[in-house]
Amino acid sequence: MTKNFYSLPQAIYELEGVRPILLNANNSILHKKLSQSMLDMEKIIVSHSIVYVISGTVKIVTQDYQETIVSEKEMLFMPKNSYIISDYVQKGSPMEVYLFFFDHTISTRFFSLYPQQHSQVKIEPLKLKTTNNILHYINSLASMQYKYINDQSMLEIKLLEFLALVQEQNSTFIQVLKNSEIQDSSLDIKTYMSKYYDKELSIEEWASLVGKSLSTFNRHFKKHYNISPKQWLLQENMQLAFTMLKNGKNTSECAQEFGYSNVSNFIKAYKSIHDNTPKQHQLQTSD
Template sequence: MPIENIPEVYIKEKEVNSGLLVYDFKMTSDVVKSKVNLSMNMFSFLQVGKKQVHFSDTSIAVNSQQSLLLKKGNWLWTELLDTETIYYCKLFFFSEEQLLKFLKKHTKNVQPAANDVAYFVIENDDYIVSFLNSLSILNLENSSYSANLLEIKFEEIMLYLLAKYKAAFEYYLHSLISKEVSPFKNVIESNVYSNLKLEEIAFLCNMSLSTFKRHFTIEYKEAPGKWLQDKRLQRAKDLLLEGLLKPSDVYLDAGYNNLSNFSIAFKNKFGISPTDIS
């Protein structure tokens, strides 16, 4: 699956001179685990549909009653239609320069929390609905004042969210300018029991599959496919031994697309079928 460079794919010109961009994103079919290289921080104001984003160490799912502020980076996006025949969200991109200018003007020089994450969940409310309507009314592309208008709208939504979420949002904004990158092992350990494929985990590590495999083997002294399979099968066995779940409940999280392949791999490793565990 090709990597989408966002917001570059939405930009008609070669650059966003103001460091701000609004884009109405619509689609009429589901997209699962799309590879996205997000080069700017971005508000995703979800209005119709459902969205899930896989990060290097976690994932988050939201519905049309919520929106997300996402940190720039390599993420996997799943965007699903709901009861409607269309998926729609308004995307608002902002550069680090715009963020730094805002933080200097309106916030203290706080240190981001050590466990900062790549997203912030926003609960949609009447004010946000009104804000999005105002963005839709503005003819930002054709106005000679578009850059100034957009800066005012950016400042408006940031100030509102600071007032709404207070210190939690302030700390999150400061974490966006952190240059720390998740360590390779942290990405691996966070996805041991996910059902992500090797290629998808490699993408979250910002590596090609071949580079990822080479780096993994050096770090863990074992091929990644076998290492992950052993970990996930052992986890599946532990869950079955607890007696609360059946094989049909655990095979997907063990990284298998069907119960038959899971049963074969399980028996090859442990010498018994998963159905034999009571």
């Protein structure tokens, strides 16, 4: 499986140096401070994201090799479903950023507050202008101490306030956001999952990526493909495990590769798909 791969925002919540200001599922406002650079980190972004750099530099490289560098007091919007490789580079002082994540629900609420005619624009990371109002908002976050960091209502208010400030001087922003949401609604789920099934995403994260609730996602997938997404992912992973075993990996290595702490559980999962244990398959292919 992919080394140094992160699904954002969930994977970042437990990282050292990350302070949640407000957080609820895939919506959050986070402060991140690193004492050392983090390089070549593969990420898939489950929720839309905006990064504001206080100090240091963030370099983003997209799947089509488009590179964007974000320096101090600059912001970058990254639509959800973005697959990127990022570098967080400190320059003398610790690397420090604020991260804002917001999902389909927040986006829909934002569109209702700022109704605009849809226009076709390219869906890609977008550099954003920083205004004095945005700077005042960012500075206010440093002293904010909420009673409950998982207060969903307060989080929605603060995210919508931030998005409104961003929209003031970034008219293209809402169009990129809208186009991203429209693309997600017409996304071929199975094709998309086939592309990234080896990234160890949870079913909840897959649902978020395509802009659906967990129950709707499960129901939609099973209706269209006659199999649950969980079972389909198991099939794909065990087929990959078969190839790895054929190429010389042993059972323990494969179990670890697919996140099984117990080898017996991996063998059971493998047999449920292939009808044979990994060892039986290796013996057959060696004959």
